[in-house]
Amino acid sequence: MAPHAAPALSVERAARVKAEARRLGFSDAGITDLTPTPHGDALDTWLARGLAGTMRYMHRQAERRKRPAEIVAGAIRVVVVMYNYAHEDAVEPPDHGHVAKYARGPDYHQALRPALDGLAMFIxxxxxxxxxxxxxxxxxxxxxxxxxxxxxxxxxxxxxMLITPMRGSYTLLASVLTSVDLAADPPFRADRCGSCTKCLDACPTAAFPKPRVLDATRCVSYLTIEYRGPVAPELGSATGSWVFGCDVCQDVCPWNQKFARTDGGGLLPLDPARAWVPLDTFTALDERTFDDQYGWTPLARPGLSGMRRNAALAAANASRLESS
Ligand code: B12
Ligand code: SF4
Ligand code: SF4
Known part of the structure; x- marks a missing residue:
């Protein structure tokens, strides 16, 4: 075998895999190895400080998260794919709750799965x-x-957030771990945030103790999606009109304002009309109708009781705003 045959083959295979990912509807794809993450300490500190809140799975998965080669025996590469879900936001109607952009349609875990399985089969x-x-x-x-x-x-x-030049951060990520030798891409080394602090300043619940560290227990996304039980009043009063997730730290980012592209590949059909839901929607629904109307969307995660709690918070915030 010629000495350079294997690398040439892995380069050619990598190019085919990335082309296939785009053909399947993903916005972009990159390949890297599975050596331990250089920021494992940041994860340990985050967990030790309790910033994961009730997300126990983050503790359970920590060791493998730091050493991704242990996730799938025999895997040596990961193909990371990105799906762009950016779309125009509708204007806020009164007495409505706001739903994060990615959640205005089918649950992406299911929606992206067939294309990702297709990519795994191709590999x-x-x-x-x-x-x-x-x-x-x-x-x-x-x-x-x-x-x-x-x-x-x-x-x-x-x-x-993972931010992509000329695209921004309204993207979802997914991956295929594989034993197939595919040429790795060079890492993205630059930090293009510069001196900007817009996201840190705009966060409604002051959830960033410092740049690149998020206290999930203060994040509206965690409070409205992951957290069960009553929300502490000082946080609940800052969640504004959000009833599912939050996009504030992305909406203010200049990379999204300038470069977000509404060219998603059709894998996740989002409906801008679902950006706002009347706040009395959830009180009027029983479990069965909630399941019919929202069981296939990300709103199924907090469930009917969670969405009622979130809508009640948003209604309280709206009436406080009116009377001030
Ligand atoms: C737990 C989780 C949450 C938690 C905690 C978020 C957080 N920032 O950790 C909550 C519920 C709050 C959340 C919210 C959201 N999430 Co979320 N979440 C996750 C999940 C499952 C794990 C993230 C994680 O590992 N957190 C632990 C902390 C410590 O990790 P980290 O902040 O990413 O930091 C690491 C690196 O930044 C690195 N690091 C530290 N310093 C430095 C410095 C440099 C220079 C570098 C290179 C790296 C580095 O070390 C850290 C440890 O690994 C991932 C999916 C996954 N399997 O990874 C999705 C994921 C991150 N979420 C996603 C999304 C879309 C959201 C929301 C936008 C949803 C919404 N609209 O409400 C918000 C955004 C909030 C925010 N600003 O992060 C996407 C993000 C896509 C993207 N383009 O970045 C992911 C990847 C899901 C997916 N498959 O697409 N999420
Ligand atoms: S998603 Fe909202 S609450 Fe969470 S960190 Fe970003 S701006 Fe703050
Ligand atoms: S708003 Fe965007 S560019 Fe500015 S600091 Fe935050 S992530 Fe970086």
Whole structure:
């Protein structure tokens, strides 16, 4: 075998895999290895300070998150794919609650899965019968943003989001871990945040103790999606009209304001009309109708009781605003 045959093959395979990812509807793809993440200490500190709140799975997955080679036995590469879901926001109607952009349609975990499984199959076909390729959409201990940065897809902004030049951060990430030797991309080394602090300043609940560290227990996204039980009044009064998730630290980012592109590949059909829901919607629904209307969307995660709690907070915030 010629000495450079293997690298040439891995370069050619990598190019085919990335082209296939784009053909399947992903906005971009990058490849990296599975060596331990250089920021494992940041994860340990985050967990030790209790900043994960009740997300126990973050503790359970920590060791594998720091050493992604341990996630799938035999895997040596990860193909990280990105899906762009940016779309125009509708103007706020009165007495409505705001839903984060990514959640205005089907649950992306299910919606991206068939295309990602298709990519995994393509990689196995390239690699031959004994090859492994396993797909993950925000599941398991895959440190998606770090791997995406290492795979050259962008940098991690002060708001902790993966930001891609000429695209921004309204993107979802997913990955395929594989035993097939694919040429790795160079990491994205630059930090393009510069002296900007817009996201840190705009966060309604002051959830960033410092740049690139998020106290999830203060984040509206955590409070409205992950957290069960009553929200502390000093935080609940800052969640504004958000009833599911929050986009503030992305909406103010100049990289989104200048470069967000509404050219998503059709894998996740979002409906801008679902950006705002009447605040009395959830009180009027029973479990069965909630399931029919929202069971296939991300709003199923907090469920009917969670959405009632979130809508009550938003209604209280609206009436406080009116009377002030
Ligand atoms: C737990 C979680 C949350 C938690 C905690 C968020 C957080 N910042 O940690 C909550 C519920 C709050 C949340 C909210 C949201 N989330 Co979330 N979340 C996750 C999840 C499952 C794990 C993230 C994690 O590891 N957190 C632990 C902390 C410590 O990690 P980290 O902040 O990413 O920091 C790491 C790196 O930044 C690195 N690091 C530290 N310093 C430095 C410095 C440099 C220079 C570098 C390179 C790296 C680096 O070390 C850290 C440790 O690994 C991922 C999916 C996954 N499997 O990874 C999705 C994920 C991060 N979430 C996502 C989204 C879309 C959101 C929301 C926008 C949803 C919304 N609209 O409400 C918000 C955004 C809030 C925000 N500003 O982060 C996307 C982000 C896509 C992107 N383009 O970045 C992901 C990747 C899901 C997906 N599959 O697409 N999320
Ligand atoms: S998602 Fe909202 S609450 Fe959470 S950090 Fe960003 S701006 Fe703050
Ligand atoms: S708002 Fe500014 S500091 Fe925050 S992520 Fe965007 S560029 Fe970076």
């Amino acid at each position: 196995r076909e390239i690699g031959g019968p004994s090859s492994i390729a396993r797909a993950y959409v925000d599941a398991g201990p895959v440190p998606e943003r770090e791997l995406a940065q290492r795979a050259g897809l962008g940098w991690i902004g002060k708001n902790t």
